[in-house]
Amino acid sequence: QVQLQQWGAGLLKPSETLSLTCAVYGGSFSGYYWSWIRQPPGKGLEWIGEINHSGSTNYNPSLKSRVTISVDTSKNQFSLKLSSVTAADTAVYYCARGHNYGISPYYYYMDVWGKGTTVTVSS
């Protein structure tokens, strides 16, 4: 059974860079979209971006200038960096495994999620 284990710094100061890593255990790394999602306190889910095993990325346009998602296939890990953080970036950050396939209508869903990492930005 595939599991995602995520880690990273939980307390940042404004202008610092958020860095989180997600490790994939018990399954293949290929053929999926490895995704990051966040949830500010009391609010809904926000899609941050994704990467596939070959390193192709897609980013939320509202965060694109500050986001980098990378992959290390040798370790079955993928990472999120978000630069120049502010209090508005305070959220629980989740990693997830995404699927996208088929013929219109296409299938797109995230079936395995990490437990989440709480990131607080405060001076």
Next chain:
Amino acid sequence: SSELTQDPAVSVALGQTVRITCQGDSLRSYYASWYQQKPGQAPVLVIYGKNNRPSGIPDRFSGSSSGNTASLTITGAQAEDEADYYCNSRDSSGNHLGVFGGGTKLTVL
């Protein structure tokens, strides 16, 4: 603002049937997926594709779609179904971006 629109809150009497809807142009090209989230927990996938349930999801959960609207139906709602529910799809730009609905808070009375 989200490209997928959900009602903020819905309530259902214990044992009754409730439908949670999600509207968006991208749903003409993509099946919606649905996630249940309870306080302090990560989201859990409950429906994906035309009407597929992951292993372990009770069969009282079902999905359907018509045009630009996807629906999650809970037939015989249980107290443990009280949670936030989010729909998810690609956006309608064609740029392969993900998007979530704003979420629906389900209260089981």
